[in-house]
Amino acid sequence: MIRNVSLITLYCRDQDEARDFYVDVLGFVPNADVQLDGFRWVTINHPDQPELEITLMKPGPPLDEEGADFYRRQLDKGQAGALGLRVDDCRKTCRELTAKGVTVLQEPADRPYGVEAVIRDNQGNWLVLVEPKEFAPEDFA
Amino acid sequence: MAVRGQRTVPVELLPRLRLARDRMDRDYRSELDLDRLAAVAGVSKFYFVRCFEAAYGETPMRYLTRRRLERAQDLLRFANLTVTEVCMAVGFSSLGSFSAKFRRMVGESPSEYRDRWAARGGPRVPGCFLFMNGVLDLRGAPKRDDDCAISEKPRSEGSK
Numbered sequence: 001m002i003r004n005v006s007l008i009t010l011y012c013r014d015q016d017e018a019r020d021f022y023v024d025v026l027g028f029v030p031n032a033d034v035q036l037d038g039f040r041w042v043t044i045n046h047p048d049q050p051e052l053e054i055t056l057m058k059p060g061p062p063l064d065e066e067g068a069d070f071y072r073r074q075l076d077k078g079q080a081g082a083l084g085l086r087v088d089d090c091r092k093t094c095r096e097l098t099a100k101g102v103t104v105l106q107e108p109a110d111r112p113y114g115v116e117a118v119i120r121d122n123q124g125n126w127l128v129l130v131e132p133k134e135f136a137p138e139d140f141a
Numbered sequence: 142m143a144v145r146g147q148r149t150v151p152v153e154l155l156p157r158l159r160l161a162r163d164r165m166d167r168d169y170r171s172e173l174d175l176d177r178l179a180a181v182a183g184v185s186k187f188y189f190v191r192c193f194e195a196a197y198g199e200t201p202m203r204y205l206t207r208r209r210l211e212r213a214q215d216l217l218r219f220a221n222l223t224v225t226e227v228c229m230a231v232g233f234s235s236l237g238s239f240s241a242k243f244r245r246m247v248g249e250s251p252s253e254y255r256d257r258w259a260a261r262g263g264p265r266v267p268g269c270f271l272f273m274n275g276v277l278d279l280r281g282a283p284k285r286d287d288d289c290a291i292s293e294k295p296r297s298e299g300s301k
Contacts, residue, residue: 072152073152073155076152076155076156076159077155077158077159077196077197078159078162078163103163103167104167105163105166105167106166109215110219120163124156124159
């Protein structure tokens with residue numbers, strides 16, 4: 001049976017820069033870094049979530065050139081959404097990230113499911129930060 | 142060899158356009174004009190406008206207006222603020238200009254919009270949805286393709 005989700009892909013333009021941002025700025029930890037015959041496999045994970053690796057992939061095969069080009073341009077234009085991240089205190093986290101030079105695109109705001117903000121990583125992805133709270137579907141009705 | 146139609150925006154320029162657009166998303170309250178935004182992108186004003194529109198399907202100043210109106214809608218739905226306070230809070234300097242642009246893009250006045258949501262008790266809109274989609278909820282709006290922001294899926298680059 002399927003036990004859990006173990007790997008997700010995060011597209012980036014530069015694997016070193018992406019890893020450094022996620023590790024040094026956001027607090028992830030480096031995991032794999034393997035060179036395979038012209039292909040480099042770089043993963044990170046959250047320290048509290050070692051079972052979920054995030055692979056930092058440059059758009060390329062098995063995408064065809066059209067697909068890779070699409071991903072690159074979406075990243076560069078800032079349209080690509082990557083991770084949703086759970087935070088304990090969204091407003092405090094945003095203040096800390098701002099102090100580290102991170103762009104907060106959408107300031108923290110109360111939503112039915114918690115306090116939410118949107119930030120930009122250094123590769124062009126946007127990330128959602130949510131400090132969750134209990135909610136019911138009716139809260140959206 | 143172009144993937145889809147003509148490519149008007151060099152790929153190297155896209156991250157700079159993104160910086161300028163992020164600046165609008167972040168600093169919509171402040172006075173942002175084309176000189177400043179072009180400087181963020183590091184290109185001339187005219188080249189900036191042309192490339193931004195090709196990449197995102199609307200001019201930078203229209204994007205900024207939509208951003209401010211989207212923030213205004215969010216405040217009008219839930220914040221206990223007057224229309225004038227909302228107007229100032231999202232970066233408009235003139236109530237007349239704010240109301241006119243709001244009405245043109247949303248299809249009703251700011252106070253009509255606020256009252257309609259207050260009457261319904263208003264559903265809560267996910268913030269990331271707001272961020273992704275911009276000006277929302279044009280239910281009060283007359284259907285006009287040229288001005289109707291929500292029907293305006295950003296034209297993809299090169300499609301013009």
